[in-house]
Amino acid sequence: MKFSINKNTILEELTNVSRAISAKNIIPILNGIKFELGKEGLLLTASDSNLTIRSLIPRDKIESIESEGIIIITSKILLDIIRKMPTNIINFEVIDDFKIAIYSGNSESDNYRNYSLNCLNSMDYPEIDFDDSKNHINIKSSKLKEMINQTIFAISDQPSRPLLTGLNIKINGNCLECVATDSYRLAKKNINLEETYDDSVNIVVPGNNINELSKILSDDDSNVEIHIYPKKIMFKFKNLAFQSNLLNGEYPNTSNFIPTEFTHIVTANLKNLYDTIDGAALLTLGKEKNIVKMDLSNNELIVSSYSSETGKAENKLTVKRNVTEPVSISYSAKYMLEALNSFNEEEVVLFMNTDSKPIVIKNIKDESLIQLILPIKTY
Amino acid sequence: MKFSINKNTILEELTNVSRAISAKNIIPILNGIKFELGKEGLLLTASDSNLTIRSLIPRDKIESIESEGIIIITSKILLDIIRKMPTNIINFEVIDDFKIAIYSGNSESDNYRNYSLNCLNSMDYPEIDFDDSKNHINIKSSKLKEMINQTIFAISDQPSRPLLTGLNIKINGNCLECVATDSYRLAKKNINLEETYDDSVNIVVPGNNINELSKILSDDDSNVEIHIYPKKIMFKFKNLAFQSNLLNGEYPNTSNFIPTEFTHIVTANLKNLYDTIDGAALLTLGKEKNIVKMDLSNNELIVSSYSSETGKAENKLTVKRNVTEPVSISYSAKYMLEALNSFNEEEVVLFMNTDSKPIVIKNIKDESLIQLILPIKTY
Numbered sequence: 001m002k003f004s005i006n007k008n009t010i011l012e013e014l015t016n017v018s019r020a021i022s023a024k025n026i027i028p029i030l031n032g033i034k035f036e037l038g039k040e041g042l043l044l045t046a047s048d049s050n051l052t053i054r055s056l057i058p059r060d061k062i063e064s065i066e067s068e069g070i071i072i073i074t075s076k077i078l079l080d081i082i083r084k085m086p087t088n089i090i091n092f093e094v095i096d097d098f099k100i101a102i103y104s105g106n107s108e109s110d111n112y113r114n115y116s117l118n119c120l121n122s123m124d125y126p127e128i129d130f131d132d133s134k135n136h137i138n139i140k141s142s143k144l145k146e147m148i149n150q151t152i153f154a155i156s157d158q159p160s161r162p163l164l165t166g167l168n169i170k171i172n173g174n175c176l177e178c179v180a181t182d183s184y185r186l187a188k189k190n191i192n193l194e195e196t197y198d199d200s201v202n203i204v205v206p207g208n209n210i211n212e213l214s215k216i217l218s219d220d221d222s223n224v225e226i227h228i229y230p231k232k233i234m235f236k237f238k239n240l241a242f243q244s245n246l247l248n249g250e251y252p253n254t255s256n257f258i259p260t261e262f263t264h265i266v267t268a269n270l271k272n273l274y275d276t277i278d279g280a281a282l283l284t285l286g287k288e289k290n291i292v293k294m295d296l297s298n299n300e301l302i303v304s305s306y307s308s309e310t311g312k313a314e315n316k317l318t319v320k321r322n323v324t325e326p327v328s329i330s331y332s333a334k335y336m337l338e339a340l341n342s343f344n345e346e347e348v349v350l351f352m353n354t355d356s357k358p359i360v361i362k363n364i365k366d367e368s369l370i371q372l373i374l375p376i377k378t379y
Numbered sequence: 380m381k382f383s384i385n386k387n388t389i390l391e392e393l394t395n396v397s398r399a400i401s402a403k404n405i406i407p408i409l410n411g412i413k414f415e416l417g418k419e420g421l422l423l424t425a426s427d428s429n430l431t432i433r434s435l436i437p438r439d440k441i442e443s444i445e446s447e448g449i450i451i452i453t454s455k456i457l458l459d460i461i462r463k464m465p466t467n468i469i470n471f472e473v474i475d476d477f478k479i480a481i482y483s484g485n486s487e488s489d490n491y492r493n494y495s496l497n498c499l500n501s502m503d504y505p506e507i508d509f510d511d512s513k514n515h516i517n518i519k520s521s522k523l524k525e526m527i528n529q530t531i532f533a534i535s536d537q538p539s540r541p542l543l544t545g546l547n548i549k550i551n552g553n554c555l556e557c558v559a560t561d562s563y564r565l566a567k568k569n570i571n572l573e574e575t576y577d578d579s580v581n582i583v584v585p586g587n588n589i590n591e592l593s594k595i596l597s598d599d600d601s602n603v604e605i606h607i608y609p610k611k612i613m614f615k616f617k618n619l620a621f622q623s624n625l626l627n628g629e630y631p632n633t634s635n636f637i638p639t640e641f642t643h644i645v646t647a648n649l650k651n652l653y654d655t656i657d658g659a660a661l662l663t664l665g666k667e668k669n670i671v672k673m674d675l676s677n678n679e680l681i682v683s684s685y686s687s688e689t690g691k692a693e694n695k696l697t698v699k700r701n702v703t704e705p706v707s708i709s710y711s712a713k714y715m716l717e718a719l720n721s722f723n724e725e726e727v728v729l730f731m732n733t734d735s736k737p738i739v740i741k742n743i744k745d746e747s748l749i750q751l752i753l754p755i756k757t758y
Contacts (some may be wrong), residue, residue, distance in 0.1 A: 085658075099690070314495075
């Protein structure tokens with residue numbers, strides 16, 4: 001294998017695929033990135049066996065190709081080496097099966113870099129199937145990215161309930177729904193697909209993998225294909241294939257969790273509500289539970305917190321309400337702030353009952369996003 | 380004590396003085412910031428007993444003063460509370476001697492913040508003397524800041540030789556000199572003062588404190604007064620007084636360390652030399668000693684490094700030399716890069732002898748800055 005390529009081209013794709021490499025991985029070969037130069041172009045593949053990312057740099061984006069081949073480059077410093085190259089064109093040349101030379105320009109130049117990196121045997125790299133599924137969903141990249149970011153923060157970080165560490169993805173007809181919950185809060189977003197999908201889908205994708213996906217997805221209208229298989233899911237977009245295992249088991253049916261009747265409905269300016277709670281939560285920083293209390297009376301919302309060590313906060317905001325009766329509810333400020341953060345409208349609506357039933361947060365115009373938070377009983 | 384003040388005014392000065400508060404401090408009262416509102420204005424003082432910073436906000440920069448007084452506010456979240464206030468004007472009001480109310484606007488506004496923070500007894504705060512010394516040095520803020528940044532990185536982080544963890548400051552006539560060394564490298568910078576200082580000075584200031592000073596110093600021509608006392612040093616600039624204890628003991632006489640005769644003189648473009656060494660050092664990342672080897676032959680400088688695990692690097696740069704004989708010297712890439720980083724000219728000169736004598740790095744035109752690095756013997 002011997003080829004020359006533009007620095008930014010290879011750097012961007014190596015950055016994308018290297019997201020699949022895990023620091024916790026203990027299989028030596030999976031510390032490497034597979035370089036496979038063939039008919040289509042240069043295929044870069046990285047995997048931690050749970051998540052695999054593959055990128056294709058087509059031949060017309062490669063400066064020059066002298067010979068094809070396959071090699072596994074293991075070095076953690078590969079990206080740094082390329083990032084720090086002084087030239088726009090970088091040369092890759094396999095010296096023998098276990099060594100690759102990476103060098104800038106030619107050796108006669110005033111400022112020349114030459115690295116020789118140890119490699120692994122490409123025969124040891126696992127075979128990974130990237131075949132398309134029978135049918136797939138199409139969705140705009142920006143829509144998918146927004147949907148993930150509006151829900152993923154609510155997954156659980158407790159390995160004791162592994163299913164809750166994943167994002168629940170459901171498809172029924174032309175409705176795509178994402179749900180995340182850690183059993184104290186829940187985030188749910190649905191969108192309408194342009195086509196109807198034949199099979200109904202109810203799967204759980206590991207949260208870490210979905211997080212990496214959202215980092216790679218672009219904020220534009222480019223198309224993402226979602227391919228669903230019995231044991232894995234593949235997202236195909238641009239020149240990338242992003243493939244994750246699924247979590248085994250049945251995700252709890254969350255549709256019953258969300259109350260539909262409420263006695264208290266509060267409409268507030270989103271930014272002001274966020275800042276009011278954020279400011280009151282300062283006194284709870286560094287505590288395990290950052291509980292704030294919310295008191296409503298007439299059109300006044302007061303968020304307060306207390307710390308015997310530091311003092312107390314009492315922040316007030318004028319809001320719109322459906323009733324004038326007072327109500328008092330305590331909750332985790334962190335959970336409420338993360339939920340509020342998922343909206344980007346000017347106003348949000350809090351739907352509440354007494355202090356033991358869930359608080360539901362929605363946008364006024366668009367009900368496709370629902371955030372739910374359990375209150376915390378205080379005595 | 381009751382006053383109103385502009386948010387940015389108080390925030391800036393609290394940020395400055397809070398640099399003196401140490402996380403390691405175990406004296407409760409020194410976790411607090413002293414607020415002292417009197418004739419001159421608002422004095423803010425913070426100290427960890429080794430370093431004390433005081434700031435004066437003059438009366439004409441305070442929006443309104445209803446009553447004077449003293450209080451110690453202990454809260455770690457004070458800065459965050461003020462940073463997150465929604466209004467430009469913030470009110471401070473002592474409720475009793477041990478409680479202060481900090482609030483925005485008036486309680487009738489739609490968006491109101493009210494904090495009540497626990498305070499400490501101002502009687503317990505240590506008396507700290509800020510009287511001027513008999514005579515002092517004047518120096519431009521940008522000059523002092525540059526001088527510190529060009530030397531401070533070379534201090535030792537080993538508490539076993541406490542004096543080397545400080546910056547050596549010497550004054551002789553109108554020459555001000557700063558020296559830092561960890562015994563493997565040395566940084567030395569001197570500048571000419573506009574006036575002659577009567578007494579000769581040879582003191583050592585704790586490195587951590589000097590680091591904090593350089594963060595507060597502005598990059599402009601404003602004046603800094605340096606007051607030197609038998610056991611402390613005070614820097615006065617703008618509305619600030621920055622006072623540090625001195626380290627006890629006699630700093631080693633470093634003037635003999637620097638060789639004056641050299642067989643090899645190498646002139647190189649600063650940025651290219653930096654990048655060449657930085658690139659070769661990638662293979663030494665994560666190792667305790669990041670040794671690179673520098674080979675000179677004719678006008679070629681080759682920086683190489685080797686790691687049995689990763690591979691090898693061999694980076695080449697064309698340089699100007701006084702002789703053509705080959706020479707080979709190994710050194711710590713980190714030390715060399717930090718030394719090179721202290722220059723801001725286009726070219727630097729490396730002065731060398733054999734592989735056991737120090738390497739000296741200087742600017743061509745201006746010899747006021749000298750960096751020295753000991754080679755590392757490799758076999």
